[in-house]
Structure formats: structure tokens, C-alpha cells
Amino acid sequence: MSELSHQHHSPGFLKKYIFSEDHKIIGIQFLFTGLVFFAIGGILAMMVRLQLAWPDGNLPYIGKWFPQAWGGKMSPDFYSMLFTMHASVMIFFVVIPWLTGAFGNFLIPLMIGAGDMAFPKLNMLSYWVLWPAFIIICCSFFVDGGAAGSGWTAYPTLSNTNAEAGLDAPVAKEGEQAKKEPYSLFKDDSRNSPAASGSGMGQILWLVSLLFVGIGSMMGSVNYITTILNMRAPGMSLMRMPLTVWSLFITAVLQALALPVLTVALILQLLDKLIATNFFLPPGGMTFGNWQTTPGGGQPLLWQHLFWFYSHPAVYIMILPAMGIVSEVLATFSRKPLFGYKPMVFSMAGIAGLGFIVWGHHMFQSGMDPRLGTGFMLATIMIALPSAVKTFNWLATLWGANIQFTSAMLNAMAFVSMFVIGGLSGIFMAATPVDVYFHDTYFIVAHIHYVLFMSSIFGIFAGFIYWFPKMFGKLMNEPLGKLHFLLTFVFGNLTFFPMHILGIGGHPRRYYDPTIYQYLENLQPLNQFMTICALMLGLSQLIFVFNFFFSLAFGKKADKNPWGANSLEWEAPSPPPHGNFESIPKVYRGPYEYAVDGPTDNLPQATPMGATHS
């Protein structure tokens, strides 16, 4: 029997709003910090785009912010840092915290009819353990050598080498022989890397920061799994849970199983940097001009396996909750049951399960055995199947529906549309011979941004708008929401779709100046067009931010169930008090009973009535 409220006294301000153990407050905390990092990641992306569009030009206004000695433009190492940090921030500090932290925390107890999470203190910690990560990643911009610049993928040996060098080398007087001292990383007075300037302190801080993020996520996933399995309201069988909860549950399992591998990989690379181990350094050492590294005994490819073993499930972590949210929103605003509940659940499970055996498709060209590549190829091709099934189910939900064009619905439908594009472009890379051409080109960048920005973020926007009334008791402004959607949809497509064309033309990724290549010359106008659209896209997000805070202050007051939806969170007041429900709800049916006969066209889960469907 779940406890509705475990607070027997009124907590102080600190315990209520800062170190809160209430899952709703924690969810909102994730939301706000995610918003800050969304802005940071967006600015980093804008600078990347500016450099790509005018690689040689004088950046207007911004050029003056760089040291004069850089000649009015950014340096190539700075650019490497930009795209590295853009990806790292967006993945680990925006999308994952928003999806698993904000939505996961806020929604799970409400949707399953519990008063709070199974482990409220752990929940509080899972948020606060992120703050060291925030601080460390922000500090990393200011260290000697700059922030990490070896890509968010941080492949050795670019990321983890140390030079067998140091200022404190023994010095011999004239005519004498210099004493030879064995090299010791402890005595070296710098952690700088001969491979790249950002691979010194910047890389170390990046690794530590991500460790904290991983710990927070693992805490969260333990909490979610326990809560969902143990604290569902009476009558809430697993097959009556809203798809959002299913998606968060499956995501939590993914996190719990995959994150330890990333944690291990990060620690191994840290050990390489800090105490001169050789996990990822090859035998024979490496030569960077005069700097020679100590001979290793490890294998750079090992990092790739460990990293991608987590990072492939990570991309499913970043899409599954959004899929769940979209299912919710689509059903509500189609006023029609979600088509194919069980297939939807099994598809998500299938995506997650298959997601564990496809990591090698990031490594087809890496030098691993091609036969292994074939194995991964078959699994990757098959993972398109559950995604296709889900897409068709969404379309079938819309077929015969009564579609309400609210801003949340528009964002959800955009998810479906854009996910089709992102998913289809993935099939090209699943085919290994075609991947030979597309690997590390802009085709991959297009795919990434269609599934992450054009799908997940639209799903997230849909979720924010949909649950804003429940979170804050106010409604977001509809016209502004629609305007924001229109601009984001249009400019997002204009920004990211041409990247497919760039990729087909063979435009590589992570290039500071593509114009030195003759075969890329006529693609450059596309780069410039995309930059302008990206600028517009970035500015359009200000509308959302404005809407968010404006509605917080002046939004129309929302009642319990402004959308006429069915799941349990709409039984609670808006916003719910501590403990969520006045009394534990009892569940009589599944969450998608729309288009029913009766006074309203929906039948909420907790409404006792005769007829039950599934």
C-alpha cells in the first residue's frame, strides 16, 4: 500500500524547494537546469554553424570576442571544442535530464497512482549529484587548453594520451651527461596532451562530469523500476499503464544495464590520463612530432566498444520516452484510443532489446573484423522493424480520429513525421557498404539531428505543453505555442534536411573549413543557407522560453483535466499537492478509452463505471 504523504511536519524552504524529496519538485528542477543547458548547447551550435558558413570570413561582432592574435576568426582547436561540447551538453545535460529526469520524475508516480517515488531521498540525490557535473563541465571551458575537443565520442588516442615530457626534467650542466630519470606521470607538472589542446585538463573534467551524470541517471533508473513495479495503484496492471510509463520503465532498464559500461569506460580513460595506465594506448607508443608517448599495451578499439555499448542504448534512452509522450498526446487529441497498445509495448521492448546488440554499427569502418560488422548489420536492419510498427500504429491512431490542432498535438504529429525521416535515413547507414561512404559525413549528422532534435525535442515540447497545466496549474499560451511550433518546424527542416544532401556529396563531419576541398565547393551555399536557418531556429526558441515564463506568471488558470484525458495524473489537482492524490485512486480500465458513448467522449482510468475494455 503506497504512502500518500510521508511528511509529518511542514518542511522549511530549503527542504521544500531546494533539497526536496517530492518527485514533482525534483522533476521541475531537472526541467529548469535542462533549459539553461539547452541555451548553452544552442549557442555552441550557433557558433559551429557560423564557422561552417563563413570559414574564412570575419565573424561579425563575434570575431571581436576572440583574441586579436587569432586574426578575427576562431581557431581550429576552438572549433573542435565547440562541437564536442555542443553534443555533450545536449545529450547529457539536456535531452536525457529532460526525458528521464523531468518527465520521468514528474509523471511516473502520478500516472501509476502513487504518492511519490519508492526512494524519495535517492531521488533527491539523483538530481543534486548532477550539480557537481554542471559545475565541472562549465569550469572545463576555462582551463588551460580549453574544454574537451575530441568529439563527444572521445576516441583514444586523441583524447587520452600524455606526453612523456614535463618542465621538471633533470638538467645537466655543460659537458656533463644529463641524468636519465624514468618518466613518471606523477612528477609531470601538467596533464596536457600532445594530441590536442583540449585533451588535457579539459578532457579530464569532461570525464569526471559525465561520471556524475551517469551516477545520477543510475540512481534515477533504480528508483523508476522499483516504483513502477511495486507502487502501482490497485487495478493498474502492467498492461493498463499509459505508454509514457512503459517507455520510462523500459528506458530505466536500458539505463541501468548500459550505464555501468559507460562508467567503466570513463574510469578507464581517466586512469589512462591520471596514472598512466594503458587501457586504450597501443603497444609501441605514439609519436607526436618530438613528443613520444610511453609504449602501451592496450587497444584504442576497446574504448569504442565500451563507449558504444552504452551510447547506442543511450540514443534509445533519448527517444523512447519521447515516443511514449507522443503516444499519450496523440491519443488525447485524436479523441481516439491508441491503436495497438500491446504491439506498441512490445515494439518498445523490442527496440530496447535489439538496441543492446547493435552498437557495432558505429564501428563498421573502425578496423574491427568485417564479419563482426555483418552480424551487427543484421541486427541494425531489424531494429527498423519495431520503429516502423510504432509509426504505423501512430498513423492508424490518427486514421478515423477527430484531430484537435492544439500546439501539443502539432508537436506530437511533427514527431511522427520527423521520426519517419530520421528512421529512414538510418537504414542507409545500416547497410554496411553504403555506410562505407556515409560514415563520418553529414548524412550521419542529418540522421542524428532528425532523431534527436526534430523528433525527441518535438516530443519534449509536446510533453511540456501537455503537462504544463499539471506541473504549474496554468495553461501555456496557445497562439504563442503554435507560432513557436511553426517556426521551429519550418526552420528546423530547412536547417537539417539539406544535411542529407551534404552527406551524399561526401561532406565530412567536424570540418573547420570545408572550402579547401574542390569537391565540396559547390555545396558551400547549402552550408550558408543552413546557418541562416539555424540562426532563425535558435531565435525561435526564445518564443518558447518567453511563453514558458510568461505563462508561469500570467497564464490562464488550469483545472484538473484541461485536455479531457484519461490517465491518473489528471485526477490530481493542478498542481498536485505533496502526496499527489486525496486518496489512492482505483483503476478500472486502460488509459486510452476515448470515443466512448456518454456525457464526454472519454472515460478516465479511475472513473468507476460498468463497462471495462481491456
Place this chain on the structure above:
Amino acid sequence: MKIFWSLVFAVINIGALGIFIAAPYMGWWLPKNVSSFGGDVDRLFYIILAVTGFFFVLTQGILVYSMIRFGDRKVEKASYIHGHLGMEALWTAVPCLILMYLGFVQVPAWAKMKYIDLETWFPVRFSGKNIEHDLDMVVLARQWEWRIRTPQGSRAANAAQWAETGNLNDLHLTNEIHAWKDARVRIHLKTQDVIHSLFLPNLRLKQDALPGKTMPVWFQAIEANVKYNPATGQLEELTPNGAWEIACTELCGGSHYRMRGKLYIHESKQDYDRWFADAMKLQRSHELNKQANIAASTGGRQ
């Protein structure tokens, strides 16, 4: 309202389709393929493009149609349906079959490119026969250039040893790969510092270079783009074929973008040999070259 939003979705999707159709005519398409296995890669690309294009049009079409037909309806309620086993079976089985087809149709192409006999480092045809090679080459990727070394006589005896140590009479080139038409080239790809990736767009070739390993790579170019003129010492373009370039496609540090090279396929082995002999003479030069252009280790030509 629904007309407006359906239009927005429709226009964007039609635009997306449109740019794919227009791209080849704008010169924004695949670079010219001159590789023996590039045709297979391209064919596979087009098959996948056709399949994905079909499903793109289908799904986006259904979406837009649904928005128009079922949007803002004046009915009391929508149709009450939770699912349909038949439909589920259909849209599970059909994509499954298509995906399995895609999975299997590509294996021969992959085999042709990558399954190599570990003794000879050369591609094994699907039937199991080895292919001989015509030219050995060491490509050493380093921050931030390609150092290329070819042996006298094109084929190296004891190639593994030669790849490690080299000979005094090897020709050293920087950022230039030379071969001749239809030569079967065997590249020993190495790196001395970080991971780089050798990308030759016109050959549909890409291979990561791993520190501590020598990666086997091979290609056969079926078209030539240069002819060597011994009188001027210059390479002349055969036809305006566009640039056949080399790029690095694995982030390798600040100047990763700058690892640009050129691919020169001579029109015949005789042409290649003439060029090689002259380049070698320059590299083994004991005299002050009184010409204004002192050649690089080969010739710093365009």
C-alpha cells in the same frame, strides 16, 4: 485551421522530396565513381533510396491526408477501435520482408570490399579465389597529413616487412596517391599518432587507421584522370573530371579538416612508370635544380 497545418506539413515534405530530386541537377550528388566496387555501393544506395523514398511518401502522405480528412471534424466522436490484428500483421510482415531483403542483398558488396584473405591481404572473391595485386603502397596517416610510400617496381617483396621498414629507393609522397587505371592497389594503412580515416569519395573507400595496427585496404580504379607529360614534368588532366580527392574522416585534432590529398590515376602502367622514374630521379637528386620550381619529393603539382 487544419488546411493551414496540413499545408505546412505537406509543403515541408514536398520540399524535402524536391531537394532530393533537384540535388543531382544542382551538382549536389554523389561524386563520380571510379572504383571497381563503387558500382555495387551506388546500386545499393539507390535501392535503399527507392525503398525509403516509397515509405517516406506513403507515411507522410497518410499523415497529411489524415490531418485533412480527420481534422477538426464536426462529428461527435471518432471511431472507437483499439487495434486490428490483421493490420498489425501486415505492417509487421511487409517491412520485415523488405528489411530482410535489404539485409541480404548487400552482403555480396561488403564481401567484395572487405573479406580479404589474411595472408595476402587481398580480397577473396565470394567463390574463394584470391586476387593478385599490382601495386603496394604504405599510407601513413599522421597529424596532419598523409605520407605515402611506394616501392620501386610497384610490388614489394616481403610486403609486411617492407611496410614496416621501407627501402631507400621507395618513392615518398605527401598527400598524393598515384596508381594507374585498373591497377589493383594494396594499401597498408598505418598511423603513428591518433585514429585517422582514409576517405576517397570517388572510390567509395573508407578505412579507419588504428594506432598500433596496419590496416589492409585495397582498391581498383576503373578510370584514369591524369597523363604524365615527361617534357614539362607536369601531370595533365585527361578530361575535366573534377577533383578526385582524399579526405580524413575521423577527428584527429585541430587540423583534421586540412588533411586534403589528391588521387591521381594514370592512364596506363607505362605512363605511371614514366612518372615514377622522373619522380624518383628528383627524389634522388644530387644536383642543384636550376629550375624555378624545385619539386617536392615528387612534384608539387596541382
Place this chain on the structure above:
Amino acid sequence: MTPLATTQTRTFANWAIFALLLGCTTWLGSGCSSNDAYPDDVVYPFRSDLIVDEVPKQTQDRLPGPGQLDKSIARIKDLGGKTFDPRELPENLRTELDKELVEAFGTPNQPRVGKSNSPDIDPMVKALKLEPESLLAGSKLYRRNCLHCHGLTGDGRGPTGPWVNPHPRDFRQGKFKFISSNPTGNKVKPRREDILRSLKQGVEGTSMPSFALLGQDALENLASYILHLSIRGEVEFETARTLLKKKNSVTELFELLPDAEPEKETIGVFVKLYTADLLKAYQRSDQKPIEPAPYPTYNDKDMAESIKRGFHLFSSTAPDAFGCVACHQDFGRQSLYQYDEWGTLVRPANLTNAVYRGGRRPIDIYWRLKRGIPPSKMPAVTVTGDDEAKKLWDLVHFIEALPFPSMLPDDVRAKVYGQAQRGVASLAPTTK
């Protein structure tokens, strides 16, 4: 409970916001240009890093780590060397020198050498291809290709500079390593061809890539711009150093120009005369390449003998030999680091790994021997007359064969590689 009804969007507000966004982007976008020249407000800053006057004679077995270039130069004075801090120049002298440098050499986007219409230097400027048009083209190329390593003033301290080793060349002392010109007076200057060669081939074993793909015209303009940076840098370097050394006495400057007869002893006049002096030196260097001694013909047996003789010249310290092994210890495998004239640490090359920074042609190796590498303290071999052809080519043969054990005669191979053929030479340096 009926769902929220869809509301009409306020179209006017929508269009207004859209127009605003479009305006912002156009405004921002219009400032962007593909103009690849330096911005107008970028100037050559007066140097603020230490001036290295004398370097310590110590040796080390290790280099400073990445990012420690200026820290390592700062230690020189504690190790017995001498450095000067240009920031200690009195304000008035510094401003005056800066002004004169701008007058003589312009700004990065308007570079020149000497004021225009100066009859005494115009012919030299033309001969060295240092006209403003070439320099402007070179400046744009430099900004695009070279700036991030070699820095705005050619100081080798671009954003990437301190993070690679060897560090990018600091042009400001007017010294270059791989030169093929005969010495002229006390000035050691490269030929234009030497600069072009480094640009075309890159410098193997360092982070300097090959720029051959830029094309001959671009390379010529770049070479001109590099000369411009070098001349400007050297004028600044010598003036600042002398002033700091001689207690800010402007008169002492003219000790550097014993043949000159200045009408006034000011910094401006010195700059003008010194520039002319440097231009003369570069011109003379261009006109006087080292012509190698004629190359005799060798058959296999002769070649083996030649290599043996070369081995003796290399490894023996007898008066008739060159004793290279004193610095290239163990044929370069155990060389120690020492300071070069830029205050950075270098070591005699490992000659067993077939990496030749100045070029791998026999004539390149010949030039290294005949000319030495002055700024890195590699002495030129002293050999005259008839001996020259034989001895130098013998040594060249030995050096060429050294990385390849199979090319060495048996006894030589045993001495270099030991009986068990220790030390496999490869393209990359070994870890020994």
C-alpha cells in the same frame, strides 16, 4: 469535459514576429562576409614574450610538455641563459618603435616592406617579390593556412602553436634551419627556394604539413609574406634587444650597422637602414646557393666502400673525421636535448628512422652537412678542396643507408645495430 477548443492564431502578431526574426537574421548575415583578409582593426602587436639573448648550454633528456612553451623559455635565465623582457622598454621608446614598425611594415591587412617610393630599397623589394600586392595576397593565404600555428606576427604562438612540438617556427629572429645559401657576412639567410621547399614538402616529422596543393602562385605569395614577417620581426627583435642590452641607448643601435652613415641617430632611421641591410642579405643569399660538389659515379663495390668511409667520418672523432656521433649519440638514438637559438629544446636527429626534416633528397642531406643548421647549433662540416666531393658524398651515402640495416656492410651493421640487428628502422621514430 470537452477538450480545449482550438483558438485562432493572432495572425498579425505572428507575422510581426516573423518579420522581426527575418530582419535580425539579415542584419546579422549582412555583417558576415567571405572577405578573407584580416579585419581592419587588427594590427601587429608589439612583442610581449621574452627575447632570448643567450641560451643555456645544458642538456636534458626530456622536453617540456604541451602548452608550456613560454614557461619553458622563462626558465632560461635560471639555467644560465639570458632573456630580456620587452615590456621593460621605456614607454616612449616602445611607442616610437611601434610607430616606426607600422610605418615601415604596415598592418596585417595592408602589409608592406619599407615605405613606398624609397629608391634605395625599391629594386630589392621587387627582386625579392615583396611588393604590396604580393604581400596582401600572401597575408590572406597566411591567415587562412598558417595563422593558427605560426601566429599573427609569425611568432609561432598561434592558438595551436604551444600545443605541438617542435613548435611552429618563430620567424621573428630572421633565422631558418634548412638553408642552402652560402654564408654572407654575419647574416645567415635562407634562399627563397628554401622557404618554398619547406612549404611544398612540409617538414617531415613535425606538424608542418605540405602545402603543395595550394599551387605555385599561392606559394610564391606566401613565401613573400613569410619574408615580410621575418624581416619585420627581426627589425623589432634586434632593436628591442639592443636597447634592452645597452640600457636604452639609441646610439648603440647603430653599432649593428658599421657601414652605415645615418644622418640622424633615431629609431626611425635605424629601422630604415636595418631593413635595407636585411633586404640586401636576403638578396645576396638568393644569388648564392651552395652548389654541391660534382657527384662521382659509384658501382656497388664502390658504394660499399663509400658507406664504410662515411661510417668512419660519422663515428670517429679523429682529426680527419667529423665526429658526428658526439652529438648524434648512438646514431641519434640517444641524443640529448639542448637549447636552440629560439630558446626551445631540440635534439640531434635520430638518423636511424629515415625521417629528414629538411628534405630527403641526397642534395638536401648534403646541404645540411655543408651548411649545418645554424640556429640549432649543428655545425657545418669543415672540408675544403678535393676532399669535399669525396668526403661529403661518402657521409651522405652512409646517412642514407643508416636506417636500412640490409644496405650497410656487415661490419658497419654490426656496430650500428649489434649482431642481432637491434633496432628496426621504420618510418616512425622508435620508442628507444
